[in-house]
Amino acid sequence: MADYTSLHIDKESHKFSAAHYTIFSATERERLHGHNYSVSARFIAPLGDNGFSADYNVYKNRLAGLCEELDEYMLLAAESPYQRIEEDGNFYRVHFNGEEMLFLRADTLLLPIRNATVEEFSRYLLQKLVALSAGEGLTEIELFVASGPGQKAGSLWRSS
Numbered sequence: 793m794a795d796y797t798s799l800h801i802d803k804e805s806h807k808f809s810a811a812h813y814t815i816f817s818a819t820e821r822e823r824l825h826g827h828n829y830s831v832s833a834r835f836i837a838p839l840g841d842n843g844f845s846a847d848y849n850v851y852k853n854r855l856a857g858l859c860e861e862l863d864e865y866m867l868l869a870a871e872s873p874y875q876r877i878e879e880d881g882n883f884y885r886v887h888f889n890g891e892e893m894l895f896l897r898a899d900t901l902l903l904p905i906r907n908a909t910v911e912e913f914s915r916y917l918l919q920k921l922v923a924l925s926a927g928e929g930l931t932e933i934e935l936f937v938a939s940g941p942g943q944k945a946g947s948l949w950r951s952s
């Protein structure tokens with residue numbers, strides 16, 4: 793029987809502080825605010841005859857790097873069906889439901905996501921983590937993003 797193990801990385805240091813707003817419909821969104829988001833992940837890997845699967849320090853470092861990339865930014869959903877974002881000098885001008893918002897480009901990340909939700913953040917970070925982990929023999933990765941204690945979403949990748 794093939795042995796598999798799950799490695800869980802759930803470190804307090806894996807977090808990013810970011811501003812965002814969730815869009816609920818073409819006319820409803822919440823006000824701009826922020827969170828200290830936390831990121832955790834579960835890795836399924838074959839367990840070798842030596843009782844070792846994969847060096848979890850590798851995954852700790854990758855998760856820390858992914859958090860750093862998003863830390864202390866305003867996060868905008870570039871693929872939202874409800875808002876239009878244009879570059880305007882040093883700013884992004886965001887059009888939503890007849891209103892306009894300006895964000896300094898230096899403070900803002902346009903992410904390839906449909907909404908600034910924990911679901912979409914987890915999906916985006918998982919895609920990056922899977923790309924970084926290609927060819928390492930993992931069978932599953934599930935990555936979670938929490939916007940606060942007791943509320944998170946996860947996205948799952950399985951090797952084909």
Ligand SMILES: Nc1nc2c(c(=O)[nH]1)N=C([C@H](O)[C@H](O)COP(=O)(O)OP(=O)(O)OP(=O)(O)O)CN2
Binds near residue numbers: 814908910939940941
């Ligand atoms: N499915 C989702 N629903 C909601 C999301 C989300 O990402 N996915 N996000 C929000 C808002 O961003 C809101 O900020 C949620 O956070 P909130 O619960 O207000 O955060 P707190 O840390 O203040 O939690 P408390 O329980 O109030 O302490 C809404 N829905």
